[in-house]
Amino acid sequence: MNKKGCFITFEGADGCGKTTQSELVQKYLEEFGRKTLWTREPGGAALGKELRKILLHYDGYVAPECEAFLFLADRAQHVETVIKPAVNNGIIVLCDRYTDSTAAYQGYGKGIDLTRINYLNDLATGKFYPDLTLVFDVDSEVAQKRVGAEKDRLESEGMEFHKKVRYGYLELAQIYPYRIKVINANNPIEKVFEDTKKVIDEFLNH
Numbered sequence: 447m448n449k450k451g452c453f454i455t456f457e458g459a460d461g462c463g464k465t466t467q468s469e470l471v472q473k474y475l476e477e478f479g480r481k482t483l484w485t486r487e488p489g490g491a492a493l494g495k496e497l498r499k500i501l502l503h504y505d506g507y508v509a510p511e512c513e514a515f516l517f518l519a520d521r522a523q524h525v526e527t528v529i530k531p532a533v534n535n536g537i538i539v540l541c542d543r544y545t546d547s548t549a550a551y552q553g554y555g556k557g558i559d560l561t562r563i564n565y566l567n568d569l570a571t572g573k574f575y576p577d578l579t580l581v582f583d584v585d586s587e588v589a590q591k592r593v594g595a596e597k598d599r600l601e602s603e604g605m606e607f608h609k610k611v612r613y614g615y616l617e618l619a620q621i622y623p624y625r626i627k628v629i630n631a632n633n634p635i636e637k638v639f640e641d642t643k644k645v646i647d648e649f650l651n652h
């Protein structure tokens with residue numbers, strides 16, 4: 447494995463298992479002596495922790511554009527104060543959700559025009575995009591069962607919404623095939639991790 451810092455994101459619908467996989471990847475890379483930083487959105491920076499509470503638990507109506515701007519505000523702070531400095535210090539940053547979540551949820555899911563989402567993501571990140579993105583794809587029914595009965599604000603959106611999010615991710619993978627790799631997350635955790643490792647190894651060794 448070479449020793450440069452890089453930026454890898456983990457994406458997928460709620461209940462896809464990406465958080466578990468990203469934590470397994472962190473352990474795996476650290477066993478090879480690689481320096482990693484695990485972080486997430488929303489809430490990866492101190493200020494974003496407050497935004498996360500609002501975004502996931504505010505119990506009134508939230509307009510889609512308001513929701514998008516809050517995620518983007520969180521991202522702008524996160525990328526500038528956490529992600530970029532770490533990558534520039536030679537660290538492999540593993541981030542649970544990033545720009546593709548806004549495209550999938552607020553774009554495909556809530557109907558905000560994708561051109562606008564792309565523009566806003568460019569603005570929030572200064573065009574700092576991941577080197578590699580793993581999308582964990584799982585049947586929406588299976589994913590919803592995994593989420594369980596205690597749902598946060600976005601998890602509580604109906605099945606139609608979650609299906610749009612899922613297909614949004616699959617379409618994004620077709621638009622950006624050089625960056626986004628899809629992993630079948632219907633499989634058991636061990637098999638999903640085998641597939642995940644293959645993609646990570648190929649990327650870090652190329």
Ligand code: TMP
Binds near residue numbers: 460487544545547
């Ligand atoms: P998490 O539990 O995976 O961190 O979930 C955060 C929730 O926020 C999840 O339902 C997806 C949603 N989300 C968006 O809708 N847009 C975004 O840009 C991000 C980062 C997350």
